[in-house]
Amino acid sequence: MKLLYYFPHRHLMxxxxxxxxxxxVIGLFFDMSFLAPTILVGTIVMIYPTMIGFPIKQxxxxxxxxxxxxxxxxxxxxxPLIAWGIGLSILGxxxxxxxxxxxxxxxxxxxxxxxxxxMSNGNVSSAIKLTVFGLLIGAILAPFYxxxxxxxxxxxxLFGIIRTVATVVLIPMILGGITFRIMKRSYTEDVIRKQxxxxxxxxxxxxxxxxxxxxxxxxxxxxxxxxxxxxxxxIALIIFYALIFTISTLIGRHWFALENAxxxxxxxxxxxxxxxxxxxxxxxxTEAALLITLAFLVQQQMVVFYSRGAKNYHWLGxx
Numbered sequence: 001m002k003l004l005y006y007f008p009h010r011h012l013m014x015x016x017x018x019x020x021x022x023x024x025v026i027g028l029f030f031d032m033s034f035l036a037p038t039i040l041v042g043t044i045v046m047i048y049p050t051m052i053g054f055p056i057k058q059x060x061x062x063x064x065x066x067x068x069x070x071x072x073x074x075x076x077x078x079x080p081l082i083a084w085g086i087g088l089s090i091l092g093x094x095x096x097x098x099x100x101x102x103x104x105x106x107x108x109x110x111x112x113x114x115x116x117x118x119m120s121n122g123n124v125s126s127a128i129k130l131t132v133f134g135l136l137i138g139a140i141l142a143p144f145y146x147x148x149x150x151x152x153x154x155x156x157x158l159f160g161i162i163r164t165v166a167t168v169v170l171i172p173m174i175l176g177g178i179t180f181r182i183m184k185r186s187y188t189e190d191v192i193r194k195q196x197x198x199x200x201x202x203x204x205x206x207x208x209x210x211x212x213x214x215x216x217x218x219x220x221x222x223x224x225x226x227x228x229x230x231x232x233x234x235i236a237l238i239i240f241y242a243l244i245f246t247i248s249t250l251i252g253r254h255w256f257a258l259e260n261a262x263x264x265x266x267x268x269x270x271x272x273x274x275x276x277x278x279x280x281x282x283x284x285x286t287e288a289a290l291l292i293t294l295a296f297l298v299q300q301q302m303v304v305f306y307s308r309g310a311k312n313y314h315w316l317g318x319x
Contacts, residue, residue, distance in 0.1 A: 008205035015205065016304050019212040020297055027220025035214040039274060042214065043111040044172050046207030049200040050118035051176025053193055058125035067260050071130050071267045074248065075108040076141060079268065082243050084149055090236045095150065097233055099284045100291030101240065102149045103276045106142040108134035110272040111168050115204050120307060122262025128169055130267030135165050154283050161275060212300055219293040226290050233291045237298040244269045245306055253316050261316040270303060
């Protein structure tokens, strides 16, 4: 059981592709739509261990204004321009997939932002702020950006996004605080952070693996029913994410200390594809949803590859 518990944490490069494959296979034979409500639970499980011992006051100060405003500028100026250029040059003949890419480009950050920042020993408090500000600003600006990019005004439910942000951030924060108080009855703070908390970190990986499995299995039929369009969409997405990761890495390496650089990269390169999927399905239909379904796959593989490369090859510099 101990080997199983630590397996995703120690073998992330195997765990995520395996979850993708199993999700696709099972999703082809069974209707997995009933898993949709559990995605939020998986996100809470993924973030919860990172919040054990987290100093909550740090999440509500704005001492890192340079990082926050730089990420906002990158998320809402540079990334929409990248998406617009890729849409015109590669997806010009597929306007609905172009719409899917535009939606993904306009909704930054998710629970993954906080988790990947924590796993990389980055600035978690900044990652939380980037998640909150990014989604709220995206919800406000996305309708107008979509009108400019694809010619259609799309209503985005701001209060629904606020509820999602509150659930994803506040519940793990409260649970982490309660857990930390209970642990302090038996251990010193130093022992908790250095010895006890690391034993909880594999829970984050299991939450992530579950989200990958559930998201893929629920959309397997979309992928199989549109095989002829997959190649074009995958090319567009690989270029999209490669550019974002590359540019954000260059900015992070030269403008910020290492822990802030990680928060900047994951706060810009990772998109909130769950909310994007909801908008795509209800507004633009299957082809837009197809691109975002593929974005789930590409984003997960890219961030796993990036985290390994950033750690082993010091892409963001070293301490």
